Amino acid sequence: MACRHCAVEHAAGTSCPGSFSRAASLEGQRHGPLLLRSVVGSGTLGTVYLAEHPPSGHRFAVKVLHPHLASRPLVRSRFLAEARALRGLVHRNVARVLDARRGPGGLPCLLMEYAEGERFSQLPVPLPAAEVVELLDQALDALEAAHARGLVHGDVSADNLVLGWDARGWRRVKLLDFGANAVLSASLSEEERACGMVVGSPAFIAPEQWAGEAVDGRADLYALGVVGYLLATGRLPFGFGRVGTLAAAPPHQLEPRVPEALSRVLLRALAQRPEERFASAREFREALGAVPGTSTSPRRTRTSKGTLSLFGQVVPEDGATPLHVALLDAAHGREEAGPPVSGPRVAAPEGLGVRLGLGRDAELVRVTVGDVTVDGFFAHWVGPLPPLAAQVPVELSFQGSVVACDCDVVRHVTVEEARAWEGASGLCVQFASEAARRLLGQALGVQGVPRGGPDAEPVPDGELARLLARAAVVMKDPYALLGASRGEDFEGVRRRVSATLRRLSAFGQRRLPTGQRRALEVLRRQVELAGRTLGEPLARVGFDAVRGNLAGVSRCVEAGLTDERVEPLRKAFLEARPLAESRARALFTQGHALEVGHSLEEALTRYAEALALDPLNTSWLRHYQDLRARTRAVSVALDPVEAPTASF
Template sequence: MHCEHCSSEHPASLSCEDQETWTDVDSTGPAPRQVASATPALVDLCGRTLGHYRLTQMLGSGGMGTVYLAEQIIIGARVAVKVLHPDMAQDTQLRSRFYAEARTVNLIGHPNIVRIFDINESKDGIHYFVMEYLEGTPLSRLPRPVEPGLLAWLLVQACDALEAVHRSGVVHRDLKPDNLLMMERPGELPTLKVLDFGVAKALHDTATSEPTMAGQVFGTPAYMAPEQWAGQPVDGRADVYSLGVTGYLLLTGQFPYPRGQLAELVLSPEPPPLRPPHELAPAVPEALSRTLMRALARNPAERFASALDFKKALLAVVRPAPRPYPVPLPLRPSTSTPIPAIPSRPEPNDPTPPPTWTARVRNNTGSVVVHCSEISRGGVFMCCAEPFPELFTRLEFTLQIGGEEVECVGEVVRHVDSALARSWRMSPGVGLQFINPSARLRELLIRLRPPRRPSAALQPPPVQEALAHL
């Protein structure tokens, strides 16, 4: 399980090289120095209620705040709540930076960027904001080397998000594998979310923006562009460089430059030699290797001018032959599916029809019976015709499962219209997330789909065919 904004996964931890965020560099010296404690005093707020949210579990802690799993008291939906460290709450600039993160994310509003729902301060001075709760795998936890097609697919989505970030006049400044989350759902290609905008910076500060001291640096050294590392002004090309470092590391298992060469990269007249990825990992196509090398150019003018250009280059070097429709990918077994899965297509030669369930949905005029083609511990997919109930609509229904009728409440979280259903060879309909499922429903769902131990034979699925549809 990944903590969206604290840059950590639990229970494992990152190496110090991945985690450190530096600030305030002396331009006359070869390396930045840390000015803030890397381990702020933690206050466990589990059990506290902030606004409409009850904090249930501490997920992790970063430089600015602690992230908790929380439950919306009224409807029971799970969210993540980021709380500013109490010892920082008295500092006006730090408090401003904390709230700037939420405002930045809301300003961009991109599907590949974590969503912010609410921002507030409690009566006793606790500053917090509420985010969507994501379950997935940070790229820092993928087995290395990552299959080139999968990596390209993930980087393309990161470029889409970055293009929106940069168009909004913002630079992320702390892109790294632990701030990029891969989510997998049955019948879908892996999706990527960009996280943690805690050190993001507007390209053009307004008079009300937090001032930036000369020579001040924010970021993680191993992933920072040379101009950022040296404390110089940065633009979107610094994020392109960081994404290049991420791709290089995941493809080869090595950083482009060891820590000892970072000062040489910034200060020497000529950069230290850099081996192309395909020389370290023969499975990497040479064209993809050249693309990453351009993203890693020391001079920003020699990199891709924008994240969109980087995306186009990735598509040009890995685009496969087109396929008539997207291929649903097998996923690693999971014991929890917070968002209902899209039903997988049966094998073409399998005479056994896929299982279905029946639900009686109540509305203002009575009730209607619908078939359900997919069910999980997180929710259910109902086959129905358009017009669909609006997203986030709450539905009450009776579900027939395991020979019983169980009363349920769900929230509409997904639409699959007719066009999309045809391309996936399934029925149109809506996906619902269960709200406060009863103990009996949970018991029946466990019987229906008992937890399975992940098989070592399951490998990250190839996704190159998906690039043909972008």
């Protein structure tokens, strides 16, 4: 069997030269102004590191080509050629390739956008149809942009699609590893090709790829069809190997929640002959958009059934959580005053002069700078910004000393971001030149350990600051904190808690100031408490009864909570409300009379009023459920019910 690291079979007892070894790790080494913090993963082509710009905390991904591949001129040149082609692919759903240059040990490195989030292969599948459509829609948006530039991915799989969040709290899909398939294909010898060896993730490779034929964008659409099938059913259509000639089972037969229309769309994407599939990513997207009960939008994560919350779950449109609403308000400029997100606004040392190569043909122009450390500074600039990771010339002057060198662009501050910060637009740069660092240290009066170095207190994380501010609004409401509906089932609660904790854990991996780290820990404990409150029937039933949430009480009863266990809670509940029981009984009696007289809608209203006063009366609740099911032909699990005296 071919090695999973380099796609080549090795003799028994020999190790793969491309497999990752902790001893060979580049962790702790520098790549220009960036520090390689940790290994994100190691694959067939290279090892990917999380790289950080220490003064600002800005993070990148750096892919280092495996040494055994870097030693092959054809592979090395193809690696750099693909990087040049991909720098022009700029799309919100593609993890950008920013630069390619020599890295530690002289190995070719790709500097890329760091896409934080969960890989599709780690999502708790199967997902609701609306979510499947939304995620595929964003991935297809990325493929449409790439195919328009003549770029074919060639290895779309559930492992190189990541689901994360953008700065506004919207869910954002990122497609990774464009160009990797072409580089690896260049590494195959003629003998390996003659033996039928191909590059890619076996479960996602299109039939024409297995046959060694020329492929186009329709191979990517096939692979995304496999991804959609997995998201919708929790299974791969053909297992982990080659397709063969068997047709995939219709998804709606494996998972009843899948609409037949969505099932037909996925099966067309999985057609063995390319001409029988969708002709383009746009056509695939349009077919998904026509599936009843779902709606797609590449920019907004909404479905016709509900709104996707901060932590990726669906809540009813009329029950959107305060946290979700607050995030929407912030995205549209309706945000209430909260903790400010500080922008670059610390004045430069008096007497420091700076000229940057930002003019035409890198002409040096004088700029206003701030947030100066011995490692770099923020430069105000209203014109076009040079690409991230680009090198620009700089001239520094202070008290008669002049230093000229190059600096790396490590961050952009756009006009929109500057407006939100009430600050200035521009760019952050960092130096590798010791002469520049010494001059800046002289201007700052810094001795010993440079300010802004790895041991300095990091700057507040803007994304986390927004999350903490919004979470504070709903901290005491476990439903709102988890983005759960009032009638959420217990499995759904557990999944939400797990997803939320994973999201918070990702923040915990960042360099955070002490105050934010403490606030993050408080939020984590609140999420765990919310999980305990809503995840155990006896704890939840009392919580929901006090808050008049009939749907939640119903869930607890459905979960097997017996009358004997509920009755002590009911007794305590009614003792605290001396007149409630008699009023509730009178209302229930009226409801029974109306039911006998076949005025069923009015009877339901009286029953709901009675249960608002005595929500732990399980016999009444079951009767109400049964009548509601018979008259309205809805699920036994209640949606929130509105009554004149309470809102459930």
